[in-house]
Amino acid sequence: MSAVDSAPDDVRAIEAAAAPTRFARGWHCLGLSEKYRDGKPHSVRAFGQKLVVFQAGDGTLSVLDAYCRHMGGDLSQGTVKGDEVACPFHDWRWGGDGRCKQIPYSKRVPLRARTASWPTLDQDGMLFVWNDPEGSPPPADVVIPRIEGATSDEWTDWLWYETTIDANCREVVDNVVDMAHFFYVHYSFPTFFKNVFEGHTATQHMRATGRPDARPQEQGDKPKTTGSNSLAAYHGPSFMIDDLTYHYDTGDQQSVLINCHYPVDANRFVLQYGIIVRRSPSMTGSAADELAAGMAQFIKLGFEQDIQIWQNKARIDNPLLCEEDGPVYQLRRWYEQFYVDVADVKPEMTDRFEFELDTTRPVEAWQKEVEANLARKAAAAPAEGRPV
Amino acid sequence: MRVDNRLTDGVPMRPLACDRCAAQVLVRKSSRQQTSVQWNSGATALCAELEGAEPAFEGCGSLRDTIREATLRGTIELADGGGGGETGGPGRQLM
Numbered sequence: 309m310s311a312v313d314s315a316p317d318d319v320r321a322i323e324a325a326a327a328p329t330r331f332a333r334g335w336h337c338l339g340l341s342e343k344y345r346d347g348k349p350h351s352v353r354a355f356g357q358k359l360v361v362f363q364a365g366d367g368t369l370s371v372l373d374a375y376c377r378h379m380g381g382d383l384s385q386g387t388v389k390g391d392e393v394a395c396p397f398h399d400w401r402w403g404g405d406g407r408c409k410q411i412p413y414s415k416r417v418p419l420r421a422r423t424a425s426w427p428t429l430d431q432d433g434m435l436f437v438w439n440d441p442e443g444s445p446p447p448a449d450v451v452i453p454r455i456e457g458a459t460s461d462e463w464t465d466w467l468w469y470e471t472t473i474d475a476n477c478r479e480v481v482d483n484v485v486d487m488a489h490f491f492y493v494h495y496s497f498p499t500f501f502k503n504v505f506e507g508h509t510a511t512q513h514m515r516a517t518g519r520p521d522a523r524p525q526e527q528g529d530k531p532k533t534t535g536s537n538s539l540a541a542y543h544g545p546s547f548m549i550d551d552l553t554y555h556y557d558t559g560d561q562q563s564v565l566i567n568c569h570y571p572v573d574a575n576r577f578v579l580q581y582g583i584i585v586r587r588s589p590s591m592t593g594s595a596a597d598e599l600a601a602g603m604a605q606f607i608k609l610g611f612e613q614d615i616q617i618w619q620n621k622a623r624i625d626n627p628l629l630c631e632e633d634g635p636v637y638q639l640r641r642w643y644e645q646f647y648v649d650v651a652d653v654k655p656e657m658t659d660r661f662e663f664e665l666d667t668t669r670p671v672e673a674w675q676k677e678v679e680a681n682l683a684r685k686a687a688a689a690p691a692e693g694r695p696v
Numbered sequence: 697m698r699v700d701n702r703l704t705d706g707v708p709m710r711p712l713a714c715d716r717c718a719a720q721v722l723v724r725k726s727s728r729q730q731t732s733v734q735w736n737s738g739a740t741a742l743c744a745e746l747e748g749a750e751p752a753f754e755g756c757g758s759l760r761d762t763i764r765e766a767t768l769r770g771t772i773e774l775a776d777g778g779g780g781g782e783t784g785g786p787g788r789q790l791m
Contacts, residue, residue: 502754506740513754539752629702631726631775637700644697656697659736660746662755666729 324623327476327574332646334544336570341435351384360384364391370404373424432458470580475618477577485634494610495522505642506660511541521681531556545646562586635663707775716758726775
């Protein structure tokens with residue numbers, strides 16, 4: 309039981325402003341670049357707009373506003389011709405730089421024939437788009453770090469999933485600091501938890517122990533997880549790289565998990581997650597692929613539970629925190645830097661902040677809960693789950 | 697910007713200078729195990745351990761020692777009073 313400590317007996321009101329209609333400045337991943345390399349224009353709804361993604365003949369992936377500046381045709385319904393995307397309405401040809409290059413039935417292209425284009429980054433098998441409401445190009449020091457395993461034969465290929473969620477994307481970012489939800493929503497058991505925010509990165513250091521009452525894969529002769537070590541960091545507002553090592557009774561298993569999203573509009577976002585697993589002498593070829601697939605399924609299950617929470621919860625600007633919660637307010641202060649003009653980014657949004665959680669009490673409470681769950685399971689199914 | 701209810705209703709962040717480099721930071725401890733550290737650009741520039749640190753670097757060891765000393769001296773108070781209810785007994789090991 310917790311000590312109850314409340315002086316004024318007033319009802320606590322949930323406060324929440326409407327979700328911002330401005331979209332974060334930063335690199336946003338639109339998924340695996342391979343998906344856009346089929347020679348066709350693709351339609352993507354993001355940042356409150358409709359975009360067209362297409363691959364030019366020279367291999368470059370480009371992102372433009374989907375609507376043709378001539379008569380408003382939808383370029384994502386058009387065709388790729390050479391290095392340009394052609395509008396299905398009157399065949400106006402648009403280059404990746406946003407300029408109209410040719411109108412086959414006209415002697416010349418009119419003045420001002422320029423549409424909105426987004427800077428892109430094609431890196432480690434993923435396509436990124438730079439969003440900036442002020443229209444500036446990405447600064448040289450705002451980068452997505454390279455992922456060594458993504459281009460190495462020693463690792464599996466990306467397994468990638470995406471799903472659209474009816475909520476503002478702040479909900480997924482809040483997870484960075486939310487230690488306790490890893491136990492209740494993801495069947496994990498954190499034993500160490502620390503956040504560091506600095507510049508445009510927000511990091512979560514987490515060590516967790518096995519959860520024998522909840523891990524479905526811990527059956528039969530399969531390797532048993534004894535815990536995990538995770539270093540997860542947001543690089544900008546939407547792209548998280550998680551260096552995740554699972555400790556098995558047979559040895560360590562390295563993986564990289566991507567958790568990223570892009571906003572569709574103020575109250576909807578596309579959540580994506582990808583995973584690669586390192587092959588090792590004991591984890592070769594298909595065994596590594598199988599493990600990656602198993603982990604992806606487990607992660608998918610976790611996100612599905614998050615989604616259930618997000619789509620039913622209230623947006624809350626004044627969360628009421630106990631001392632065993634993470635730094636939600638300081639995370640949101642960091643996150644705010646992406647929603648204001650560059651000139652209005654304050655030092656407090658980017659200055660280094662560290663928060664190490666005291667997991668003593670949570671660990672005590674959760675051990676009891678795990679033991680109770682195991683006892684209940686054993687009582688309910690006396691013939692199952694016991695060594696023969 | 698909104699303020700953490702734990703700072704307004706409990707113990708605030710307190711200034712503390714690192715014993716090694718004199719970097720001035722703000723510190724709060726809710727218990728012996730929990731620590732919050734607010735840096736500013738002046739402090740991060742002074743800290744030798746932070747310079748060129750890898751992403752896996754969890755924090756400056758010298759500052760951690762300074763905070764431990766300050767907690768023992770009582771310069772940094774614990775929000776739970778050091779007793780920590782059933783969990784944080786006074787005889788418990790630090791860090």
